[in-house]
Amino acid sequence: MSSTPLLPRVASGSPFLWRAGALITAAAIGFGAFGAHGLKQRKDITPDRIAAWNTAAHYAILNGLGLLLVSLHPRFSVHRFAGPAIMTGTIFFSGSIFALTLNRDLKFLGPITPMGGLMMIAGYISLAL
Template sequence: MSSTPLLPRAAGMSSPFLWRTGALITATAIAFGAFGAHGLKKRQGITAESIAAWNTAAHYAVFNGLGLLLISMHPRFSVHRFAGPAIMTGTILFSGSIFALTLNRDLKFLGPVTPLGGLAMIAGYLSLAL
């Protein structure tokens, strides 16, 4: 069996890049989760529902950051052309849009971005199964 990746390496995507990206996403998510647990309540207009959404975004970002760390260590999937970029982009779109919407409800145009980010994450993980 060959160790050649299913698809050629994407420009700029490498194991070290995925590792760093996974570490940065995970660290940011932990910091945002801490802010959600302690500082978010002090902001005007924050409801229990918005805190729950914030926590969901932080959890998904941690899971996906860890996923990118794991993918970066895999000899085959660290060079996968689609998975890493899709998971990374999906995490930024999904979690980022929820964070932004929680902090500023006037950014309603970001509402449709959240499910697109979720679809990108799902597609990235499914591509690893192919």
């Protein structure tokens, strides 16, 4: 009996982007679970803040999976801008929302959120060019 891999091995690819995508996805699943269970225990967390947390987790999961896919592509896995922009944008966007949800005193992070979103968008657009 022979074993056939689910996905064929690719000669090219980016182990860095693969690992980054896997770690971002795993962390986002953990953050999502914490948002669903742990945040509700805190009296200072409003439903709006839980919704923001869920949005951050959702975007992080999608972008983590996106990085996994980009890492497998023969041309885009070595793109100098796309993967790093998606990765950094996800960390800035989701990370700032997570931090602001837990501590509203970190107001300086407010401008980081849209910058992260723009970086993610730019990363994906660069794949189309």
